[in-house]
Amino acid sequence: MKEARDIFFNYVKVKNLRYTRQREKIVEAFLRADRHITAEELYSNLKKVDPEIGSATVHRTLKLMGECGLLDEIKVGSGKTRYELKYKREHHDHLICINCGRLIEVRDDKIERLQDKLARANDFVPKWHRLEIYGLCTKCR
Amino acid sequence: MKEARDIFFNYVKVKNLRYTRQREKIVEAFLRADRHITAEELYSNLKKVDPEIGSATVHRTLKLMGECGLLDEIKVGSGKTRYELKYKREHHDHLICINCGRLIEVRDDKIERLQDKLARANDFVPKWHRLEIYGLCTKCR
């Protein structure tokens, strides 16, 4: 996943920020990580390999990644924010199991188009959206 | 809005909970309030009239109202949860202006049906959903 990395470090350069060891490690760990990871999980992953990284820096770097469009914040359920890689992935929606918490990614182009139409019909310029369908997954019903 | 009130107090009765002065006031204030109110806002509304009500009780009562299906929790943006009356209102989605924060309620039956279909196609039993479309409203574009 070389390109996503480059997006980030290009953003850093453009904004006259600095290329640091920590940022590099955090970005790479994020790109390697499971989808929908929390800041805390990412921090503890990194901690194992490199105990010299602070959680504040993880939060700060995730924020930067958000600013340059690399990830989305997903706030759902327990108040813990989850971060999801956005760049170069097709947009998708989520099915969320209310019993076990499983997240399933789905997509339906017809829905996407209708959403756009709906927004425009209300004199609204859509930029992005979030659709979460709550219910029971196969295992839990 | 008598019926919503009754839903709540019926739930209280069924669960062998108690009918208290505070619960009554909180529920009625919520039903009178603007849509998408926060716990804090509701608390401060109540405080003006009845300084004897505690914020913990407001939170607890909102939770109860959620359990009996009277309201939805909307977690968006700032980490502050907003509560929205659900009972006897048609389900709707939200357009959210990323500039001024305006919330516009919308609904499209075709989208609703497709969402249901999408969930079932994934072996998922949908219970409810949330669709938020972010963008710019008329004033802000």
Add this chain to the structure above:
DNA sequence: ATTGATAATGATATTTTATATCAATAATAC
């Protein structure tokens, strides 16, 4: 109406997640 069991309350403490502070350090331009 009185009483007994116990649910509910409000004040406060605690938890949880994210952000701010700040002295020390490290990255970059010159």
Add this chain to the structure above:
DNA sequence: GTATTATTGATATAAAATATCATTATCAAT
């Protein structure tokens, strides 16, 4: 190499929600 200043990590703080707990209030049984 040096000066400038962004970044870091530890820690404190903020902000929202929940837990604790002694006291009070509800309500069923009498």
